[in-house]
Amino acid sequence: xxxxxxxxxxxxxxxxxxxxxxxxxxxxxxxxxxxxxxxxxxxxxxxxxxxxxxxxxxxxxxxxxxxxxxxxxxxxxxxxxxxxxxxxxxxxxxxxxxxxxxxxxxxxxxxxxxxxxxxxxxxxxxxxxxxxxxxxxxxxxxxxxxxxxxxxxxxxxxxxxxxxxxxxxxxxxxxxxxxxxxxxxxxxxxxxxxxxxxxxxxxxxxxxxxxxxxxxxxxxxxxxxxxxxxxxxxxxxxxxxxxxxxxxxxxxxxxxxxxxxxxxxxxxxxxxxxxxxxxxxxxxxxxxxxxxxxxxxxxxxxxxxxxxxxxxxxxxxxxxxxxxxxxxxxxxxxxxxxxxxxxxxxxxxxxxxxxxxxxxxxxxxxxxxxxxx
Amino acid sequence: xxxxxxxxxxxxxxxxxxxxxxxxxxxxxxxxxxxxxxxxxxxxxxxxxxxxxxxxxxxxxxxxxxxxxxxxxxxxxxxxxxxxxxxxxxxxxxxxxxxxxxxxxxxxxxxxxxxxxxxxxxxxxxxxxxxxxxxxxxxxxxxxxxxxxxxxxxxxxxxxxxxxxxxxxxxxxxxxxxxxxxxxxxxxxxxxxxxxxxxxxxxxxxxxxxxxxxxxxxxxxxxxxxxxxxxxxxxxxxxxxxxxxxxxxxxxxxxxxxxxxxxxxxxxxxxxxxxxxxxxxxxxxxxxxxxxxxxxxxxxxxxxxxxxxxxxxxxxxxxxxxxxxxxxxxxxxxxxxxxxxxxxxxxxxxxxxxxxxxxxxxxxxxxxxxxxxxxxxxxxxxxxxxxxxxxxxxxxxxxxxxxxxxxxxxxxxxxxxxxxxxxxxxxxxxxxxxxxxxxxxxxxxxxxxxxxxxxxxxxxxxxxxx
Numbered sequence: 001x002x003x004x005x006x007x008x009x010x011x012x013x014x015x016x017x018x019x020x021x022x023x024x025x026x027x028x029x030x031x032x033x034x035x036x037x038x039x040x041x042x043x044x045x046x047x048x049x050x051x052x053x054x055x056x057x058x059x060x061x062x063x064x065x066x067x068x069x070x071x072x073x074x075x076x077x078x079x080x081x082x083x084x085x086x087x088x089x090x091x092x093x094x095x096x097x098x099x100x101x102x103x104x105x106x107x108x109x110x111x112x113x114x115x116x117x118x119x120x121x122x123x124x125x126x127x128x129x130x131x132x133x134x135x136x137x138x139x140x141x142x143x144x145x146x147x148x149x150x151x152x153x154x155x156x157x158x159x160x161x162x163x164x165x166x167x168x169x170x171x172x173x174x175x176x177x178x179x180x181x182x183x184x185x186x187x188x189x190x191x192x193x194x195x196x197x198x199x200x201x202x203x204x205x206x207x208x209x210x211x212x213x214x215x216x217x218x219x220x221x222x223x224x225x226x227x228x229x230x231x232x233x234x235x236x237x238x239x240x241x242x243x244x245x246x247x248x249x250x251x252x253x254x255x256x257x258x259x260x261x262x263x264x265x266x267x268x269x270x271x272x273x274x275x276x277x278x279x280x281x282x283x284x285x286x287x288x289x290x291x292x293x294x295x296x297x298x299x300x301x302x303x304x305x306x307x308x309x310x311x312x313x314x315x316x317x318x319x320x321x322x323x324x325x326x327x328x329x330x331x332x333x334x335x336x337x338x339x340x341x342x343x344x345x346x347x348x349x350x351x352x353x354x355x356x357x358x359x360x361x362x363x364x365x366x367x368x369x370x371x372x373x
Numbered sequence: 374x375x376x377x378x379x380x381x382x383x384x385x386x387x388x389x390x391x392x393x394x395x396x397x398x399x400x401x402x403x404x405x406x407x408x409x410x411x412x413x414x415x416x417x418x419x420x421x422x423x424x425x426x427x428x429x430x431x432x433x434x435x436x437x438x439x440x441x442x443x444x445x446x447x448x449x450x451x452x453x454x455x456x457x458x459x460x461x462x463x464x465x466x467x468x469x470x471x472x473x474x475x476x477x478x479x480x481x482x483x484x485x486x487x488x489x490x491x492x493x494x495x496x497x498x499x500x501x502x503x504x505x506x507x508x509x510x511x512x513x514x515x516x517x518x519x520x521x522x523x524x525x526x527x528x529x530x531x532x533x534x535x536x537x538x539x540x541x542x543x544x545x546x547x548x549x550x551x552x553x554x555x556x557x558x559x560x561x562x563x564x565x566x567x568x569x570x571x572x573x574x575x576x577x578x579x580x581x582x583x584x585x586x587x588x589x590x591x592x593x594x595x596x597x598x599x600x601x602x603x604x605x606x607x608x609x610x611x612x613x614x615x616x617x618x619x620x621x622x623x624x625x626x627x628x629x630x631x632x633x634x635x636x637x638x639x640x641x642x643x644x645x646x647x648x649x650x651x652x653x654x655x656x657x658x659x660x661x662x663x664x665x666x667x668x669x670x671x672x673x674x675x676x677x678x679x680x681x682x683x684x685x686x687x688x689x690x691x692x693x694x695x696x697x698x699x700x701x702x703x704x705x706x707x708x709x710x711x712x713x714x715x716x717x718x719x720x721x722x723x724x725x726x727x728x729x730x731x732x733x734x735x736x737x738x739x740x741x742x743x744x745x746x747x748x749x750x751x752x753x754x755x756x757x758x759x760x761x762x763x764x765x766x767x768x769x770x771x772x773x774x775x776x777x778x779x780x781x782x783x784x785x786x787x788x789x790x791x792x793x794x795x796x797x798x799x800x801x802x803x804x805x806x807x808x809x810x811x812x813x814x815x816x817x818x819x820x821x822x823x824x825x826x827x828x829x830x831x832x833x834x835x836x837x838x839x
């Protein structure tokens with residue numbers, strides 16, 4: 001029970017602030033493939049009967065401790081050369097592309113056509129920039145929180161040729177695509193799905209785009225071209241110097257030891273394509289952002305107030321204990337708690353100090369109470 | 374879209390009381406919470422790093438190593454980045470680390486424990502140098518430049534029970550710079566000193582709480598001079614308070630129960646109730662502080678005939694090798710006794726502590742009614758037939774929508790090639806809640822859309838736990 005109250009002036013004693021809390025999120029290729037179980041049957045990878053995407057967890061998903069970290073999928077536009085009735089899960093791949101582009105880019109033109117993803121910041125559908133075949137990495141809200149911090153996203157993918165497990169998996173180089181040129185105020189385009197930036201590499205060109213608020217990254221199929229791998233639409237060639245002069249390839253399905261990206265897009269199911277991409281992810285790293293809104297109450301303690309305590313131990317035999325039985329000594333109190341009351345003097349909130357604070361008639365204090373929402 | 378106002382009886386406020394049960398098993402210096410095993414992963418022997426307790430966010434699962442912070446000094450925006458390069462070598466599975474950028478808001482992340490000096494006492498007569506659990510308050514913040522990043526230590530925030538054996542609980546030690554020697558001495562066990570007021574306060578429940586007591590019936594004691602085994606239970610496990618009558622402490626040797634304490638009188642006295650005929654049966658071995666979450670055990674009678682090592686070191690005969698008593702209950706529960714330093718005999722002992730908590734959750738229940746003749750239209754574009762003219766007249770002065778657009782007939786037909794007669798019907802997929810300014814403040818989504826025909830009354834029950 002307080003012995004007196006100090007009124008808070010709504011104009012001068014109350015302020016609101018906004019704080020941005022960030023987290024560094026490293027996602028290594030180690031947990032994306034090969035650690036929990038034997039690839040491609042990793043125990044932290046969940047495939048669904050609908051076959052539209054694959055979920056990646058940070059631990060075997062049968063454990064209650066596992067967290068969902070992202071979903072992987074693949075899609076292409078119906079105007080892509082990969083689209084055709086002979087392609088495996090053709091409609092699902094088209095639907096996946098359309099759903100993503102509808103939600104993130106919206107429609108255009110008099111016929112309300114769904115937009116296409118592009119590798120630049122102008123949605124003009126220029127032939128050289130459209131990304132008709134994309135790999136989708138949809139990050140969990142648990143990781144992206146309010147949004148991915150602009151300028152912090154990077155993904156490293158292996159671009160070398162796949163030689164099969166016996167020959168040592170994927171050899172060759174890696175491409176690192178990042179949005180390093182993007183800042184909080186520049187280098188993004190605002191669309192119906194929020195802001196997006198371009199993922200590029202100084203050596204390998206543009207590899208895709210990342211939507212910051214939605215937390216979704218898109219890698220174009222040609223992002224894996226690199227120095228050794230097959231470029232999209234080309235026929236795989238023989239890699240000189242490789243084991244037994246094997247042809248370069250993007251992945252193996254266990255029967256044929258090499259396939260091109262083309263064959264992956266047309267001949268593999270979505271989950272199979274996700275497996276192939278998964279083993280090529282070397283590292284993903286980004287920072288997230290959480291917006292914290294706060295109200296700050298400045299609680300002022302004048303020199304002539306709050307120098308007394310209603311704590312039973314404050315008195316000893318009827319006299320104030322801290323005066324050492326000398327009436328002329330000033331009273332001293334130690335502030336441990338601040339209570340915030342409403343206009344009806346009902347206690348609404350309590351703020352505790354990390355350590356008691358000495359208060360006597362010779363000093364004035366202002367304590368800053370922050371309430372986060 | 375029309376809005377409906379909640380009626381007088383449509384909003385109900387309740388408090389839901391629950392008594393969550395918690396149990397801790399302590400064996401070989403490991404704590405097991407609610408009989409869950411400590412899960413081992415590929416990178417960590419305890420994937421949650423919770424040591425038999427709760428991991429607050431369960432965020433960094435099976436992660437270890439250090440996270441690389443790279444600041445791009447060449448970028449226009451020089452905030453912290455962790456952009457990878459081809460040569461970036463990450464640990465196999467490094468943890469997620471929080472950080473904040475310093476600005477004028479005076480916000481920081483508590484990261485480090487600090488060593489600080491308090492000047493206290495009458496006439497500021499002595500100093501206390503404390504390396505205790507006080508956290509960094511402002512040192513990092515003050516010493517860093519504007520725009521620099523202040524990192525947090527780790528996301529593995531865990532909580533578990535702690536045991537503290539206090540030999541001669543009220544003992545004091547000398548302190549630095551003390552002027553009147555012997556006037557005020559620093560307590561050896563501050564946790565006990567902090568609880569003394571509460572113990573005397575609860576003396577009205579049972580005299581066994583009193584620090585100092587003397588009576589012909591119950592005996593006499595001074596807790597200051599006794600050895601006390603303090604078991605601390607964090608609030609996250611019990612909520613408002615531990616439920617009286619639910620506390621149970623069991624002491625096992627090689628799997629055989631040698632002693633059990635229960636608060637059978639609901640007054641906080643921890644009475645030995647078993648096994649039948651055991652030494653000390655019926656005696657009060659300590660008290661439970663329900664609201665504060667502590668059990669103070671003082672019962673020093675023999676529970677075992679055989680001597681065991683309860684994790685002592687330094688040749689202290691009282692804890693090195695001794696017959697079991699309640700003073701050694703929960704030995705190894707985050708008390709600094711590690712399994713590797715304990716003699717094999719201790720692995721014979723195991724301990725179980727269980728109790729119920731008390732939580733009150735405020736529940737707001739709202740009934741949203743969709744009466745007959747209401748809620749029969751949808752703003753979804755697919756509600757109308759496809760390919761209709763939406764605007765009949767549009768000019769620089771006039772804009773008239775087509776008022777004769779037809780609604781798509783969604784009534785299911787039982788026959789192929791035959792459309793069922795048209796009925797006005799909608800599928801309700803969500804309920805929005807608006808404030809008095811007509812701002813959307815909440816959305817309740819149904820697990821599957823509910824069909825509402827024009828002549829039907831529907832009520833949706835919305836519950837919100839606050």
